[in-house]
Amino acid sequence: MTTPESSAAKTSDRPARDPWELPDVSGLVVGVLGGTGDQGRGLAYRFARAGQQVVIGSRVEERALAAAGELGHGVRGAENAECARLSDVVIVAVPWEGHARTLEALAGDLAGKLVVDCVNPLGFDKKGAYALKPEEGSAAEQAAVLLPESRVTAAFHHLSAVLLQDPEVERIDTDVLVLGESRADTDVVQALAARIPGMRGVFAGRLRGAHQVESLVANLISVNRRYKAHAGLRVTDV
Amino acid sequence: MTTPESSAAKTSDRPARDPWELPDVSGLVVGVLGGTGDQGRGLAYRFARAGQQVVIGSRVEERALAAAGELGHGVRGAENAECARLSDVVIVAVPWEGHARTLEALAGDLAGKLVVDCVNPLGFDKKGAYALKPEEGSAAEQAAVLLPESRVTAAFHHLSAVLLQDPEVERIDTDVLVLGESRADTDVVQALAARIPGMRGVFAGRLRGAHQVESLVANLISVNRRYKAHAGLRVTDV
Numbered sequence: 240m241t242t243p244e245s246s247a248a249k250t251s252d253r254p255a256r257d258p259w260e261l262p263d264v265s266g267l268v269v270g271v272l273g274g275t276g277d278q279g280r281g282l283a284y285r286f287a288r289a290g291q292q293v294v295i296g297s298r299v300e301e302r303a304l305a306a307a308g309e310l311g312h313g314v315r316g317a318e319n320a321e322c323a324r325l326s327d328v329v330i331v332a333v334p335w336e337g338h339a340r341t342l343e344a345l346a347g348d349l350a351g352k353l354v355v356d357c358v359n360p361l362g363f364d365k366k367g368a369y370a371l372k373p374e375e376g377s378a379a380e381q382a383a384v385l386l387p388e389s390r391v392t393a394a395f396h397h398l399s400a401v402l403l404q405d406p407e408v409e410r411i412d413t414d415v416l417v418l419g420e421s422r423a424d425t426d427v428v429q430a431l432a433a434r435i436p437g438m439r440g441v442f443a444g445r446l447r448g449a450h451q452v453e454s455l456v457a458n459l460i461s462v463n464r465r466y467k468a469h470a471g472l473r474v475t476d477v
Numbered sequence: 478m479t480t481p482e483s484s485a486a487k488t489s490d491r492p493a494r495d496p497w498e499l500p501d502v503s504g505l506v507v508g509v510l511g512g513t514g515d516q517g518r519g520l521a522y523r524f525a526r527a528g529q530q531v532v533i534g535s536r537v538e539e540r541a542l543a544a545a546g547e548l549g550h551g552v553r554g555a556e557n558a559e560c561a562r563l564s565d566v567v568i569v570a571v572p573w574e575g576h577a578r579t580l581e582a583l584a585g586d587l588a589g590k591l592v593v594d595c596v597n598p599l600g601f602d603k604k605g606a607y608a609l610k611p612e613e614g615s616a617a618e619q620a621a622v623l624l625p626e627s628r629v630t631a632a633f634h635h636l637s638a639v640l641l642q643d644p645e646v647e648r649i650d651t652d653v654l655v656l657g658e659s660r661a662d663t664d665v666v667q668a669l670a671a672r673i674p675g676m677r678g679v680f681a682g683r684l685r686g687a688h689q690v691e692s693l694v695a696n697l698i699s700v701n702r703r704y705k706a707h708a709g710l711r712v713t714d715v
Contacts, residue, residue, distance in 0.1 A: 366685075369685055370689055372610075443696040444605065447604075450692070455690070455693060458654065458656075461683070466715045473712075475710065475711055
């Protein structure tokens with residue numbers, strides 16, 4: 240890539256940031272909406288295993304309770320609205336098809352909360368996965384529109400649900416790209432990512448840059464098919 | 478991310494690919510259109526330094542010759558059309574603003590050639606860089622539309638022009654995401670990437686997945702600003 244990165248990196252007089260210099264988030268309650276899906280369960284499991292208090296949310300309370308019971312590690316289950324109210328940080332891991340409807344219904348419960356959208360709007364056909372372009376620009380920007388009283392960030396897009404859920408996997412060596420409008424909020428999300436062994440949160444811009452981060456999952460699916468991998472990403476030189 | 482990656486990776490009976498098992502491309506002549514810009518010069522320099530025959534193209538022959546002379550390592554310079562004709566593989570490194578016009582004019586000279594588009598359509602404002610969405614979907618897909626007789630691929634989007642051009646830098650530790658419709662073509666581009674010490678080419682899907690790869694440069698620019706880095710990407714588990 241050309242110019243601006245280099246000149247900005249060279250001439251800015253702001254100090255360099257250390258991606259590990261982050262707030263203590265160990266006391267925060269993490270809710271996972273859509274916590275009974277593969278991605279949601281996987282994230283809930285990893286955070287709980289790392290010692291975080293976790294509440295799984297589902298449209299149906301019984302399903303949330305069942306998933307919570309299976310995951311152990313003190314994970315609680317609740318209907319989505321109650322999950323939102325109980326949590327400090329709420330991860331949105333619902334299927335893209337239900338994204339707008341779910342968030343619209345929970346706008347009140349999510350008011351004042353730090354919301355982390357990890358939804359990837361994708362379509363699938365016989366050639367594989369392809370990006371869908373939400374009218375608002377991205378799933379995260381849709382969340383920001385629907386949740387005007389929440390602090391919306393985007394992260395955790397590129398994690399393999401298989402690795403997240405596999406109790407034999409001790410470390411998940413990958414970076415988590417974190418996007419958002421406020422440094423305080425993205426710092427919290429980066430710190431959460433860093434709670435999971437092997438993971439590191441890296442700030443990667445404002446929400447208007449979320450579409451390509453969400454869509455890149457289509458490429459990682461191609462990588463996985465070609466190389467029989469559970470591909471993740473590392474950012475070099477940081 | 479959920480499901481398809483994992484099921485595909487687990488159930489397909491195709492053998493896993495080795496990203497290093499690639500054709501010998503050491504005899505191919507590499508042309509770089511827009512080879513007098515930072516990105517083009519940087520790529521030309523790295524390929525020539527790796528022993529590849531390189532021709533820099535420019536709209537103005539004298540500028541191409543001047544840049545070639547400065548780079549050394551046997552790099553030649555030529556007007557764009559001549560650069561295209563002399564080369565087996567032609568890297569498109571022109572500014573996005575001139576992308577369509579340049580390729581349209583060179584469609585005949587590029588017929589039968591392997592074209593590698595590395596252009597990132599970006600806009601800039603006081604908040605930083607943001608993705609532009611070409612009508613055709615991406616710069617690479619625009620190239621494919623304008624060059625129906627060429628084999629169009631996309632790669633080399635995420636490289637720091639600063640690192641590419643710095644003769645003190647011996648290795649550039651990064652992966653190069655390679656997109657295209659034909660495995661034979663993407664294999665050649667991956668092999669070219671692997672000629673540069675530290676680099677590895679990784680297949681990352683068809684051209685319809687190029688927009689997010691091109692746009693991700695906006696996020697890397699944010700990373701570079703925050704961390705004062707020259708960020709690159711590594712794909713893990715491959």
